Amino acid sequence: MSLHKSLKQKSSLVRRRNVLSRAERIKRLKEDDRWREGESSVFGLPKVKPAVVSAPSRPAKKKEKAPAEGAGEAAPPAAPKAKK
16 A cells, blocks of 8 residues: 655655745855845845756665786686576
8 A cells, every 4th residue: 555645754845946945045146256244135036056966876786896807816717507
């Protein structure tokens, strides 16, 4: 049976927001050196693109390392099975 969408965990429901708050926009403008303290007004702020949030990365699969050439002996080939 599936889980009702209202009962899902909040962490799985986190999405990218389209609109930033005024404080977030001012912070973003300061980072881009587009905000002048005391000179700029908090009204009529320029548009600011929201930060791009990337999906959590999956852990990379470990690849088996091939033995280095000349380091140790190679495994002998498997012996053929005897027929009865």
